[in-house]
Amino acid sequence: MGVLCHCTECRKMTSSAFSTNVVIPVSEYTIHGSPKNYTFTRGDEKHITSFCGECGTTISKIVEGIDKFKGLVVVQAGTLNEGEGLDNLKVDTELYVKNRADWVKQIDGATQVDTA
Numbered sequence: 185m186g187v188l189c190h191c192t193e194c195r196k197m198t199s200s201a202f203s204t205n206v207v208i209p210v211s212e213y214t215i216h217g218s219p220k221n222y223t224f225t226r227g228d229e230k231h232i233t234s235f236c237g238e239c240g241t242t243i244s245k246i247v248e249g250i251d252k253f254k255g256l257v258v259v260q261a262g263t264l265n266e267g268e269g270l271d272n273l274k275v276d277t278e279l280y281v282k283n284r285a286d287w288v289k290q291i292d293g294a295t296q297v298d299t300a
C-alpha cells in the first residue's frame with residue numbers, strides 16, 4: 185500500500201515536503217546490517233525510525249499506538265531499488281493532509297486523511 189505523509193516529522197526526516205512510503209506486513213520485511221533507530225512520540229503514538237548509521241538514509245518506521253499500523257512496517261519508498269515498485273507506486277492514502285504544502289497537489293483517487 186502506497187502512503188504519502190505530510191506530517192511535520194516526516195517532512196523533517198526526509199528533508200522534503202512529504203514522505204513516500206510503502207506499508208507492508210512486518211512479517212514480510214527483513215532489514216540487513218545494523219541500522220540505528222530514532223524514536224519520537226506524538227501523543228500516545230511512538231514512531232521508531234530506522235536509518236543507516238553510515239549515510240543517514242531513513243529506511244523504515246514502526247508506528248506504535250495507532251491500530252491501523254499494528255503489524256505493519258512503513259518502508260521509505262525511496263530506498264527501493266529500480267523495479268521494486270517506486271516508479272509505479274499506487275498511492276492509496278495521504279496522511280496529515282492538513283499539513284500539505286500549498287504547491288503539492290492531491291493524488292487523484294487517494295484517500296485523504298487529516299491526521300494518521
Ligand SMILES: [Zn+2]
Nearest residue numbers: 189190191194
Ligand atoms: Zn508522517
